[in-house]
Structure formats: structure tokens, C-alpha cells
Amino acid sequence: MKSLVLVLLVAAACAKHEDYIGWKTYFVGPSTTDQFKDLAVMVPVFELDFLSRPIIGREGLVLVKPEHQDSFTKALEEKGITYYIHADNIKERLDIDDEAIEAQNKLTMSRSGFRKPFDNYQPLEVYDNYLEDIARRFPNIATLVTPANSFEGHPIKYLKISTTDFQDRRKPVIVIDGGIHSREWISPPTVAYAIRKLTEDLTETEMLHNYDWILLPIVNPDGYKFSFERARFWRKTRSTDHAQGQNCPGVDGNRNYDFFWNTVGSSSWPCHDTFAGSRPFSEVETRVVRDILHEHLERITLYITMHSFGSLILYSWGHNGSFSHNAFALHVVGVNMADAIFNATLPHFPRYTVGNAGLSPVLLASGAAEDYAHYIGVPLSYTFELPGVFTSGTGFGGFTIHPRYIEQVCKETWAAIAVGARRSAEMFGKK
Numbered sequence: 272m273k274s275l276v277l278v279l280l281v282a283a284a285c286a287k288h289e290d291y292i293g294w295k296t297y298f299v300g301p302s303t304t305d306q307f308k309d310l311a312v313m314v315p316v317f318e319l320d321f322l323s324r325p326i327i328g329r330e331g332l333v334l335v336k337p338e339h340q341d342s343f344t345k346a347l348e349e350k351g352i353t354y355y356i357h358a359d360n361i362k363e364r365l366d367i368d369d370e371a372i373e374a375q376n377k378l379t380m381s382r383s384g385f386r387k388p389f390d391n392y393q394p395l396e397v398y399d400n401y402l403e404d405i406a407r408r409f410p411n412i413a414t415l416v417t418p419a420n421s422f423e424g425h426p427i428k429y430l431k432i433s434t435t436d437f438q439d440r441r442k443p444v445i446v447i448d449g450g451i452h453s454r455e456w457i458s459p460p461t462v463a464y465a466i467r468k469l470t471e472d473l474t475e476t477e478m479l480h481n482y483d484w485i486l487l488p489i490v491n492p493d494g495y496k497f498s499f500e501r502a503r504f505w506r507k508t509r510s511t512d513h514a515q516g517q518n519c520p521g522v523d524g525n526r527n528y529d530f531f532w533n534t535v536g537s538s539s540w541p542c543h544d545t546f547a548g549s550r551p552f553s554e555v556e557t558r559v560v561r562d563i564l565h566e567h568l569e570r571i572t573l574y575i576t577m578h579s580f581g582s583l584i585l586y587s588w589g590h591n592g593s594f595s596h597n598a599f600a601l602h603v604v605g606v607n608m609a610d611a612i613f614n615a616t617l618p619h620f621p622r623y624t625v626g627n628a629g630l631s632p633v634l635l636a637s638g639a640a641e642d643y644a645h646y647i648g649v650p651l652s653y654t655f656e657l658p659g660v661f662t663s664g665t666g667f668g669g670f671t672i673h674p675r676y677i678e679q680v681c682k683e684t685w686a687a688i689a690v691g692a693r694r695s696a697e698m699f700g701k702k
């Protein structure tokens with residue numbers, strides 16, 4: 272009986288990722304403004320799915336369906352854009368990733384017997400349990416809030432962390448979210464790690480005492496679960512209340528905010544990965560973040576939304592690449608945060624680049640969270656593209672940074688968050 276169960280389990284594991292048989296990922300390196308423009312034109316034509324965006328001097332990584340590969344590479348050659356294959360057998364790479372995650376599970380389980388979000392790529396339940404556990408153990412500073420359920424009915428949970436129960440109106444509020452794009456698995460751990468650094472592993476007490484925190488590790492629990500169980504590259508929510516909802520569920524949460532909604536870099540076609548939704552804030556998941564931002568707007572000095580990958584700190588305006596009135600402060604604090612990461616990172620991690628979204632004209636996009644927050648009045652608002660590292664001869668890499676690096680990414684990102692909080696308070700806090 273036991274061996275039958277085992278056989279079935281192995282069969283299930285092998286059946287996984289079969290949808291990606293024949294898909295390929297390519298590194299693409301446009302090097303002139305014209306080439307960036309040419310590449311931008313190709314995005315809808317070949318249904319290009321950028322896992323990381325190219326910038327001058329650094330290639331992007333793009334996922335391409337079998338039916339578009341020949342015409343896509345031909346178009347690249349015509350335009351003189353350099354490219355090379357990253358993975359021509361994606362399923363195999365993803366299977367290796369699964370093994371690495373399984374091995375990491377054994378390692379971390381034996382260490383503590385209790386799974387934590389930053390130990391490994393963890394299922395949704397581990398996050399729910401962690402937030403509940405922290406709220407229980409630190410009742411004087413941590414409050415668990417469940418403002419709504421996701422489309423499929425999973426509670427969307429965040430922690431408010433404060434030594435003064437959010438009553439001291441002079442304190443800056445720092446808001447950090449993750450997991451709006453479900454497949455970017457390295458994002459939620461960094462938010463959970465910030466929770467850890469303010470509670471069970473408090474080493475910088477002023478971080479706890481001087482600020483009020485709102486930490487929301489997984490904005491999009493439905494997509495997160497789906498990316499674990501069904502489709503590794505699932506990016507959107509799982510809502511079906513739009514035209515084509517039954518064939519093509521889901522909305523790109525980071526195109527769904529009410530900021531120049533559905534004007535650039537997003538799609539009106541529900542089957543596309545960048546579908547903007549049937550209207551602004553059609554998704555309960557984005558409404559949760561919107562409501563947090565408005566509730567505390569007067570005091571929010573810093574908002575960060577965690578994505579991957581590319582080692583980038585990006586700021587507004589993401590829909591047209593122009594600088595905002597606050598661009599100088601945005602850039603300076605962005606560089607401060609990147610410096611803090613550089614000081615804490617590993618030598619073979621790529622160095623962060625700081626800039627406005629015009630850095631990568633291929634992926635200008637409307638309806639993004641960071642732009643919306645800045646537009647309604649958050650002075651310092653950023654999208655982080657967390658690092659991806661390619662370990663040769665192993666798994667998918669980049670997008671699924673090896674689980675052994677999760678804690679490293681969390682640590683260096685926390686260093687950036689701490690510096691960002693301090694600088695934002697100096698510049699925009701009420702004294």
C-alpha cells in the first residue's frame with residue numbers, strides 16, 4: 272500500500288509542469304533606444320511574457336510559447352537584437368526546482384520542526400499560520416487584520432505592528448506588500464521576514480518604536496496557491512467575473528489600479544497575462560491595498576511593493592517614464608536602499624540599479640500599485656524587483672532563485688527597508 276502511494280506521488284510529480292513542454296525562455300539584450308522600441312512592439316505580437324525586464328547593460332528574460340518561437344527569433348535577428356536560449360526544456364528545470372525545494376524542506380524541518388515563510392518556498396498555509404502565530408505571541412504590538420477574502424475565498428491577511436496601537440499620529444506609517452504577482456515566489460518571504468525583524472528577532476529596536484508598520488506578504492492568495500499547485504508561471508488573480516472568465520480567469524493585479532488604467536502596457540483581452548480587468552479595482556485583492564493606502568495616507572512615508580526579478584528599485588512614473596515632482600527624493604532614497612543591499616549582499620548577486628520605469632521602455636505600464644500610491648500622495652513609493660541568480664546546470668534559476676538564497680534575499684532586503692524607513696521619516700515624517 273505504502274509503495275502504491277509512493278508510485279502515485281511520483282507519477283503526480285512527473286505530470287507536473289507538463290503544460291510548459293515546448294515553451295522556451297530567452298535572454299534578450301536590446302542595446303539601443305530603437306531596439307527597445309522594436310522589442311516593445313513584439314510583446315503583444317508574440318505574446319511575450321517578460322520574467323525580468325531588460326535594461327541597458329542587462330539582458331531581460333522572456334518566456335515564449337512554442338507557436339511563436341520561430342517568428343520571434345526571426346524578428347529579433349531582423350532587428351539585430353541579441354538573444355540566446357536560457358531554457359529549452361522548462362519542465363526539466365522546474366522539476367529540478369521542485370527537488371531543491373523538497374531538499375530544503377528536509378533541511379529546515381529538521382532544524383526547527385516548524386515551517387516559516389523565509390525558510391523555503393512555502394504553501395499559503397505557512398503564511399497564514401505564521402501571521403496568526405506572531406499575533407498570538409506578540410499581542411501588544413502585532414494585530415492580525417483580515418479585511419476581505421480573495422475571489423476564491425482565502426482570507427487576505429496582514430499584520431499591523433505598532434508599540435502604540437497606531438494611536439500616535441506623529442509616527443510615520445510604512446506599508447509593504449508582496450505576492451500580487453503570484454509566481455514571484457521570492458516576494459512574500461521578504462515581507463514575512465520584516466515581520467520577523469520587528470517581533471521575534473528584534474535587533475533594531477528603533478525600527479519597532481519609531482514607526483507603525485503594515486505588512487501584507489501575499490496580496491493574491493488565489494494566484495499564489497495556483498502557481499504552487501497547477502501552473503508555475505501563473506501571475507494573475509483567479510477571478511472569473513469578466514468576459515471570458517470561464518476560459519481565462521484572472522486579472523493582472525499590477526495593472527488593475529486606477530491610474531491611467533488600461534492605457535499602456537496592459538491588455539483588454541482577458542486571456543493575456545497583463546489583462547487590466549474589466550474596470551479599475553475590479554479585484555478585491557487590489558481594493559484591499561487601495562483601502563490600506565487611503566486609510567493611512569496622511570502618515571505613510573514609504574510604500575514598497577515586492578516583485579521579482581531583476582535587482583531593480585523602480586519609481587514613478589511607470590506609465591510614461593517621466594519623472595515625478597518628487598523624483599529627486601525618490602532617487603536619493605532609492606540609492607540609499609540599494610547601497611544598504613550592496614553592503615549586505617553576496618558577491619555573485621547582481622548589483623541593484625535604481626531608476627524610474629523609463630529604464631526599461633519595453634515594460635512601461637499603467638495601473639500599477641507603485642504609481643497609484645505615489646499619485647494619491649505617498650511621497651516615497653517603490654517597486655522592488657528582487658534578485659534572480661542563475662546557478663549553472665541546475666534549476667530554472669533567476670525567477671526561481673535557489674531556495675538556499677531565500678534567507679539572504681530577505682536579509683539584504685530588510686537592510687533596504689530599514690534604511691528606507693529612516694530616510695523617509697527624516698524627509699517626510701511629522702517631527
Ligand SMILES: *[C@@H]1O[C@H](CO)[C@@H](O)[C@H](O)[C@H]1NC(C)=O
Pocket residue numbers: 588591592593
Ligand atoms: C507622465 O505622467 C505624469 C503623471 O500624470 C504627468 O505629470 C507627465 O506630464 C506625463 N509625461 C508625459 C511626457 O506625458
Ligand SMILES: *[C@@H]1O[C@H](CO)[C@@H](O)[C@H](O)[C@H]1NC(C)=O
Pocket residue numbers: 610611614615
Ligand atoms: C554594512 O553591513 C554591516 C554588517 O552587516 C553593518 O554593521 C553596517 O552598519 C552596514 N553599513 C551600512 C552603511 O549600511
Ligand SMILES: [Zn+2]
Pocket residue numbers: 452455525578579
Ligand atoms: Zn511582478
